[in-house]
Amino acid sequence: MLFPTFSTAVMAFAAFTSTVDALPPRPGTTTLSNLAKKMPTNTLPAPTGLELKYVLLGVGTQNYTCLTNNATAAPDTTGATAKLYDLGTRLNSDPLAQWKIPAISGLALSLSAFGTWQLDMYLMAEGYNQWLGNHFFTLKVPTFSLYKTKSTPHPLAMVSKQADQDAPKTACQGTKGEGAVKWLYLVDQSVPELSQGGVNTVYRLETAGGNKPATCQGQKQYFEVPYAAQYWVYGPKA
Numbered sequence: 001m002l003f004p005t006f007s008t009a010v011m012a013f014a015a016f017t018s019t020v021d022a023l024p025p026r027p028g029t030t031t032l033s034n035l036a037k038k039m040p041t042n043t044l045p046a047p048t049g050l051e052l053k054y055v056l057l058g059v060g061t062q063n064y065t066c067l068t069n070n071a072t073a074a075p076d077t078t079g080a081t082a083k084l085y086d087l088g089t090r091l092n093s094d095p096l097a098q099w100k101i102p103a104i105s106g107l108a109l110s111l112s113a114f115g116t117w118q119l120d121m122y123l124m125a126e127g128y129n130q131w132l133g134n135h136f137f138t139l140k141v142p143t144f145s146l147y148k149t150k151s152t153p154h155p156l157a158m159v160s161k162q163a164d165q166d167a168p169k170t171a172c173q174g175t176k177g178e179g180a181v182k183w184l185y186l187v188d189q190s191v192p193e194l195s196q197g198g199v200n201t202v203y204r205l206e207t208a209g210g211n212k213p214a215t216c217q218g219q220k221q222y223f224e225v226p227y228a229a230q231y232w233v234y235g236p237k238a
């Protein structure tokens with residue numbers, strides 16, 4: 001009987017983390033100035049003049065379609081959906097942040113492949129378990145809604161891709177070796193801005209998995225590839 005053991009462990013973690021959770025400040029209320037210096041090295045345009053507001057772990061799926069009934073065609077990218085967890089509050093004061101950052105996405109993705117409680121246990125143990133909102137697409141616009149934060153208006157970024165780069169060769173290739181999706185630089189270019197709550201620029205970094213297969217051979221019309229990534233969210237200085 002494994003189940004009682006598991007639930008006891010989960011309850012022990014929950015009891016442990018509920019006391020720890022009282023300590024860190026609310027997400028979005030402190031500057032992430034320590035963490036800003038540890039942004040993963042990339043070739044994307046720099047966040048010049050902006051302030052780091054959130055560092056989020058996204059765990060979910062990249063969605064693709066193969067609607068043309070053509071086995072040699074490449075799948076179309078239709079969107080993504082992910083839950084967004086607060087990494088920034090904890091990592092900002094973690095002396096080991098720089099060593100943890102490259103490992104978190106791959107670890108989260110591999111744990112989520114087993115089921116939600118394995119991922120939840122890890123998030124609780126590290127203090128990353130505050131679920132702040134969701135990533136999804138509004139029509140075709142990549143959207144990050146932090147509707148679970150206490151700030152008003154809720155931080156909302158509605159952005160479009162301005163630049164990308166391949167994920168590093170060392171990136172986690174996904175639960176079935178699909179490959180890691182690209183790193184992205186996403187900015188709200190709408191006039192007036194659609195974003196609100198002090199955020200307008202998002203970097204997708206430290207990606208794990210999520211890539212589409214080269215062709216539609218053997219794929220369903222609608223399919224999903226699990227992924228995890230870090231979203232480094234910036235906005236104008238407060």
Ligand SMILES: *[C@@H]1O[C@H](CO)[C@@H](O)[C@H](O)[C@H]1NC(C)=O
Pocket residue numbers: 070071072073074
């Ligand atoms: C199938 O896709 C390939 C690759 O995009 C293309 O070259 C080919 O013309 C397509 N075939 C049909 C029947 O549309």
Ligand SMILES: *[C@@H]1O[C@H](CO)[C@@H](O)[C@H](O)[C@H]1NC(C)=O
Pocket residue numbers: 061063078079080081136137224
């Ligand atoms: C992606 O797939 C999920 C699960 O089927 C679905 O809920 C979501 O609406 C899809 N999102 C997009 C943008 O296609």
